[in-house]
Amino acid sequence: MSLIRRGNAFDPFSVDLCDPFDGFLFGSGSSGGGLFPSFPRVSSETAAFAGARIDWKETPESHVFKADVPGLKKEEVKVEVEDGNILQISGERRKEQEEKTNKWHRVERSSGKLMRRFRLPENSKPEQIKASMENGVLTVTVPKEEPKKHEVKSIQISG
Incomplete structure (x- = not known):
């Protein structure tokens, strides 16, 4: 199942895919343990x-x-x-290439x-x-x- 969406609204011209069950305990997720088929995840x-x-x-x-x-x-x-x-x-x-001597305080x-x-x-x-x-x-x-x-x-x- 794939749905078309634009932001929070559905858009008939967009071909982006979304997971409507993302965030639900019973949702699909990448673990495959849900009741619904898996959707690819973005890291x-x-x-x-x-x-x-x-x-x-x-x-x-x-x-x-x-x-x-x-x-x-x-x-x-x-x-x-x-x-x-x-x-x-x-x-x-x-x-960015990370050097061993650098200490990151925040990565946004x-x-x-x-x-x-x-x-x-x-x-x-x-x-x-x-x-x-x-x-x-x-x-x-x-x-x-x-x-x-x-x-x-x-x-x-x-x-």
Whole structure:
């Protein structure tokens, strides 16, 4: 069973998977001891970064995705289109190399992989996607097609 979600609300265009029983004592979990099938888990090390926040707005001309990817260079982020209509944004922030002489007092910055996928609406032009990055924000612009005008054709009635 897989569910589609966006934040706390369900989104028909998102292809992110979630575990609806996460946190329940009888839930699925990775141990396999629950009453429900197992779902893949994101390690706690990568959890914060893997769930990178992405805004998606629609303008009259395009769909615009904005992703917070602080600390990443544009070379460390990939924007791809799969199967003609799945927008995939991915990247990875690596852990800093630890030296034996260092003593950590707090570790709050996340590391790990980022991957988010969105099913683009039918009015998208995936072959014309543009992406840019500025100040840790990735902006992906997907142009929209002009709405198709419905043509009415009269049919001659015989008989």
